[in-house]
Amino acid sequence: MDGTFSPEPEPMRVPFPNRNVVPSAVLGTLIFVVAEVMFFSGAISAFTISRANQLPGMWPPPGQPRLPASATALNTLALLASGALLLVASRQWKHRGSFARWTYLASWLLGLTFVALQGREWLALLSEGLTLTSSTLGSFFYLIVGGHALHALVALAALGWGGLQLWQGRLSRGWFFGTQTFWYFVVAMWPVIYARVYF
Numbered sequence: 494m495d496g497t498f499s500p501e502p503e504p505m506r507v508p509f510p511n512r513n514v515v516p517s518a519v520l521g522t523l524i525f526v527v528a529e530v531m532f533f534s535g536a537i538s539a540f541t542i543s544r545a546n547q548l549p550g551m552w553p554p555p556g557q558p559r560l561p562a563s564a565t566a567l568n569t570l571a572l573l574a575s576g577a578l579l580l581v582a583s584r585q586w587k588h589r590g591s592f593a594r595w596t597y598l599a600s601w602l603l604g605l606t607f608v609a610l611q612g613r614e615w616l617a618l619l620s621e622g623l624t625l626t627s628s629t630l631g632s633f634f635y636l637i638v639g640g641h642a643l644h645a646l647v648a649l650a651a652l653g654w655g656g657l658q659l660w661q662g663r664l665s666r667g668w669f670f671g672t673q674t675f676w677y678f679v680v681a682m683w684p685v686i687y688a689r690v691y692f
Contacts, residue, residue, distance in 0.1 A: 518671030526678045529644065533637065533682055537689050540633040554628040558621040561614060562691040568610040569687055572645075575603035576680035579652075583673055586659070594659055601656055604649050604676070611642055634690065641679070641686055648675045 515523075544552055553559055578600035585593035618634075625635045651672040658664040 516667035516670055518667040519674055522671045522674045526674065529678065530682075533640070533686070536633070536637050536640070537686065540637060541689060543629050543633065553630050556622060557628050557630050558618060558623055560630075560634070560691045561617070562687075565611075565614060565687060565691055568607050568614070569683060571603045571610065572607040572680055572683050575600045575607065576677060578603065579673060579676055583669070586664070586669065594656075597652075597656055597659055601649065601652050604645065604652065604679075608642065608645050608649065611638070611645075637686055637690055641682060644675075644682075645679050648672065648679050652676060 547554075578596055582593050582596035582600055584590075585596055623631045623634065625631055655664055655668055655672050658668065
């Protein structure tokens with residue numbers, strides 16, 4: 494022993510495998526959805542306060558049409574059915590089910606039906622004088638319902654692309670679950686908007 498101290502060698506560090514707990518597409522979509530929930534919450538709250546400040550019998554404002562709540566119930570059913578079918582398609586796809594493509598397509602078509610029925614409703618309301626600048630109701634209606642329609646169109650475009658990939662057998666897990674998360678946001682947000690704006 495020469496009295497010198499030799500430190501013990503550092504233990505070899507084995508790197509942990511890089512596990513992707515949540516696919517990046519899903520995580521990015523979730524962050525976006527949280528921001529959008531805050532936007533819609535603020536807009537719906539402002540609409541509720543504005544409507545509550547109106548004098549009794551003054552809502553909708555004079556010269557403005559009443560929103561077609563009963564007709565919009567059909568649109569709502571189409572959208573909810575679309576969300577349910579997408580969930581079924583997801584389970585079929587995970588288990589390599591042969592009907593996943595058809596269920597996915599039916600979900601997409603029901604979503605498209607929702608948007609088309611909403612467009613028809615908008616044309617009728619515009620012809621009755623409800624515009625973005627005609628009243629507080631018009632401003633909030635097109636901000637909230639229009640914002641939702643824009644989200645629905647973007648989500649349908651993403652789902653459409655995913656559907657093409659699914660038919661070609663190239664749909665990735667991240668893309669599917671990311672677009673699925675976005676569509677569920679569109680579906681889940683609508684009943685809240687419907688209940689607060691139309692009634």
